[in-house]
Amino acid sequence: MIESTNGTTLSTLNQELNEGNDNTEIGGPPLTKLRTITAEEIQAYREQTKWTDNPAYQRQNHEEACDRLGIPNPEKPRMEGFMKHIFLDAHQPTGINAMVDFEEGCVKGGLCAEDCGLGKTLETVGLLLFRSNERRKKLADGEEVPEARPTLIIMPQNLIAQWLEEICKFTERFRILVYYGPSKKSANPNVYYLKGKGKAARLTRSHDIFNGEECNADTIILTSYSTWAVRHGPKVQWNWLVDKRAKERRISKKEAAAELTSEDVSYKSIDVNCPHQMYGMIHRIILDEGHQIRLQSDEIGWAINHLGATYRHILTGTPTFNGLKEYCGLMEFLQNPALQDENYLRSLGFVDADFAKPASPVFAMGGTCPLDSILIKFNPYTVADDDRRAPLKYCQEAMVKYIFNPIVSPTMAEQGSKMSQVLRKIMLRRTHSSEINGVPLRAALPAVQRLVYDCEFNAAERAFYDAAVAKTSETLFAKTASKKNVEWNTTTYRKLCLLSSWLGFKYLLDDSYKAAKLAAKRKKKMTALTILKDMRSGQKRLRVPIDQQIPVDKHTDIEADVQQILHWHCQGAPKLRKLLGILAEIVVLRQEKVLIWVSNPAQAEWLQQVSFVRCNCVVDRG
Numbered sequence: 141m142i143e144s145t146n147g148t149t150l151s152t153l154n155q156e157l158n159e160g161n162d163n164t165e166i167g168g169p170p171l172t173k174l175r176t177i178t179a180e181e182i183q184a185y186r187e188q189t190k191w192t193d194n195p196a197y198q199r200q201n202h203e204e205a206c207d208r209l210g211i212p213n214p215e216k217p218r219m220e221g222f223m224k225h226i227f228l229d230a231h232q233p234t235g236i237n238a239m240v241d242f243e244e245g246c247v248k249g250g251l252c253a254e255d256c257g258l259g260k261t262l263e264t265v266g267l268l269l270f271r272s273n274e275r276r277k278k279l280a281d282g283e284e285v286p287e288a289r290p291t292l293i294i295m296p297q298n299l300i301a302q303w304l305e306e307i308c309k310f311t312e313r314f315r316i317l318v319y320y321g322p323s324k325k326s327a328n329p330n331v332y333y334l335k336g337k338g339k340a341a342r343l344t345r346s347h348d349i350f351n352g353e354e355c356n357a358d359t360i361i362l363t364s365y366s367t368w369a370v371r372h373g374p375k376v377q378w379n380w381l382v383d384k385r386a387k388e389r390r391i392s393k394k395e396a397a398a399e400l401t402s403e404d405v406s407y408k409s410i411d412v413n414c415p416h417q418m419y420g421m422i423h424r425i426i427l428d429e430g431h432q433i434r435l436q437s438d439e440i441g442w443a444i445n446h447l448g449a450t451y452r453h454i455l456t457g458t459p460t461f462n463g464l465k466e467y468c469g470l471m472e473f474l475q476n477p478a479l480q481d482e483n484y485l486r487s488l489g490f491v492d493a494d495f496a497k498p499a500s501p502v503f504a505m506g507g508t509c510p511l512d513s514i515l516i517k518f519n520p521y522t523v524a525d526d527d528r529r530a531p532l533k534y535c536q537e538a539m540v541k542y543i544f545n546p547i548v549s550p551t552m553a554e555q556g557s558k559m560s561q562v563l564r565k566i567m568l569r570r571t572h573s574s575e576i577n578g579v580p581l582r583a584a585l586p587a588v589q590r591l592v593y594d595c596e597f598n599a600a601e602r603a604f605y606d607a608a609v610a611k612t613s614e615t616l617f618a619k620t621a622s623k624k625n626v627e628w629n630t631t632t633y634r635k636l637c638l639l640s641s642w643l644g645f646k647y648l649l650d651d652s653y654k655a656a657k658l659a660a661k662r663k664k665k666m667t668a669l670t671i672l673k674d675m676r677s678g679q680k681r682l683r684v685p686i687d688q689q690i691p692v693d694k695h696t697d698i699e700a701d702v703q704q705i706l707h708w709h710c711q712g713a714p715k716l717r718k719l720l721g722i723l724a725e726i727v728v729l730r731q732e733k734v735l736i737w738v739s740n741p742a743q744a745e746w747l748q749q750v751s752f753v754r755c756n757c758v759v760d761r762g
Contacts, residue, residue: 197570198576202214211228221273221313222311223309228259230576230583231570232262235258235263236266238252240267251453251454251456251566252567253456253458255457261303262310264293265306265310272313272314272358289423290422292426293363294426296365296428308330317334318363319361319363321333345412365440366440372443377409377414378407382396419446420447421447422449424449425452426455427455431466433473467563469536471534475536476535480510488528488532489528494513494514515538521538597712598714604688605712612632612635616628641716642709642712644692646678647678647679647684648671654742658741668750672705692708716747
């Protein structure tokens with residue numbers, strides 16, 4: 141008989157989880173209903189995935205890529221700098237080579253839009269290793285190299301630990317600064333965290349990482365979108381300008397802000413005298429899950445678009461959701477900042493007459509910068525790629541005026557044709573059904589299957605749920621202040637989502653389980669037992685009649701009583717009853733990792749605590 145990590149057998153667990161819940165279907169192996177996928181199902185899946193394939197955005201030059209990357213054996217591709225046990229899959233050298241091509245093109249970056257699981261992280265590390273190897277060779281040969289500056293990788297906060305782990309698993313070449321959260325000690329000599337608290341924890345232009353020493357060329361900064369925006373967004377610089385003016389003029393900050401505003405000092409200007417302004421300090425910036433900037437906020441958009449990095453890359457498996465126009469948000473980040481500079485535009489062959497604005501009702505949307513003036517008369521999509529003026533194809537201003545302007549491109553076919561001109565030069569897009577020299581990429585990937593489970597409340601739970609939902613739903617929609625429109629009440633929606641996970645959340649929602657207060661709960665070392673006690677307190681505080689309470693035995697106060705804690709958590713939680721059985725089989729029995737996605741921070745905290753009572757898994761708070 142197979143034992144779980146705390147000595148309780150899986151069959152005992154199933155029996156206890158099922159006890160008192162006749163409507164559930166948990167007991168009896170196999171819990172996950174895993175089965176062999178039929179050949180017909182595999183073929184149907186392959187045919188469907190071909191719909192998103194386009195050979196125009198894929199590379200087939202494996203041998204050429206290996207030669208360029210210094211890979212001596214294309215049959216077992218491995219680059220200098222990788223750990224000895226790390227080898228690339230057959231399609232990955234072409235991916236790395238494509239990213240190098242993007243950097244050497246007129247955009248100085250690109251869009252790596254490969255499907256999840258094809259190795260965008262490994263290809264990114266491969267790009268950095270190639271540039272590191274290239275730089276070392278030039279230095280050894282006495283050639284001149286650019287000033288040593290770090291690479292910045294920005295991602296959702298829940299991916300920082302994963303990126304750190306992956307980089308350290310692939311190579312020991314890089315020094316990694318984890319620029320997120322409080323300072324910590326690291327057992328890895330190549331990993332460190334920024335020291336200091338509060339404002340002192342912000343990077344400054346005078347930090348050693350920007351001093352030009354050669355080691356900084358092999359330095360990677362890992363941070364989140366929110367961290368970078370909060371510590372280096374426009375608000376930080378504006379506050380610095382206000383403080384500086386207030387001290388110089390010996391006036392209040394309010395008066396200083398008014399003076400700056402009256403002088404037309406822009407909130408989004410760039411002042412490199414500000415110690416936290418990172419313009420020009422980053423060599424390469426890479427955005428993971430970069431589709432998030434399609435409709436970027438002002439703070440995040442400004443913080444990442446105004447860094448003046450030499451190279452810019454976006455990694456995403458879903459470059460667009462709702463239409464081609466969303467590429468404009470991506471291009472705003474990718475495009476060459478020099479396109480806003482008149483001297484650079486003149487170097488492309490534009491003359492005085494090109495900068496003059498003709499009166500035209502079609503292009504009345506022209507702006508005031510030199511680029512807008514040129515685009516009023518010049519359509520870059522009418523010239524060949526080798527034309528000196530072709531770089532203007534790769535900017536969101538040109539896309540707005542000539543691709544997504546219904547007067548110029550009235551049909552989707554015309555828009556798609558012009559977008560293809562852009563994407564062929566800056567995007568790598570491959571799916572699991574794509575091929576590299578006739579070999580499907582899926583050959584290197586394990587089989588996947590999707591299983592859907594119906595989780596039902598028992599009779600008592602259903603009655604409780606229906607009553608709670610009926611009352612909560614009354615406030616799901618509300619009139620706006622003007623009384624003209626109806627708006628969605630996100631707080632109520634959140635309550636309904638949480639109730640669908642565990643009825644006990646009804647008594648935690650108005651207490652300390654909101655996102656803003658969860659940090660304090662974590663500091664107090666919240667446990668599964670703590671959550672039960674909080675629920676009991678909530679029911680008592682609200683004076684809930686006994687017949688309407690979610691039962692929780694008030695005598696369950698022994699932290700070590702794992703089965704009782706699990707039992708009471710499973711009351712009113714059919715999803716958890718099913719999930720715990722699946723986790724027990726996959727994690728304990730099969731010794732595999734599990735990643736659980738949830739939609740609310742409170743759900744994440746709850747599952748984190750309950751799951752760790754049973755087994756070791758990761759709950760994604762994204």
